[in-house]
Amino acid sequence: MNDLIDNNELNEILEILESLEDEHQAAKLLKEFNDASKEHGQLILDMDQTLSHGEWKKKCDTAKSRVDDVVSRIRSLR
Numbered sequence: 001m002n003d004l005i006d007n008n009e010l011n012e013i014l015e016i017l018e019s020l021e022d023e024h025q026a027a028k029l030l031k032e033f034n035d036a037s038k039e040h041g042q043l044i045l046d047m048d049q050t051l052s053h054g055e056w057k058k059k060c061d062t063a064k065s066r067v068d069d070v071v072s073r074i075r076s077l078r
Helices: 007-019 023-044 053-075
Strands: none
Touching: 007 023, 007 053, 023 053
């Protein structure tokens, strides 16, 4: 599984969002990023004990893909 986003990457993402002229778009992307990273973080911490390992792994991979997608969209706005 890929690593979580480190502080340098987080700073880069925030700088990109802060530089956007469209504040509504920046806020929307920040919310998407926060929601996706929260979901991924909760799965990494294995907060849902009802999941089998296979289900957990699949949900982690899906959540990580969602984070990666949002990050890619933000980076494309540079």
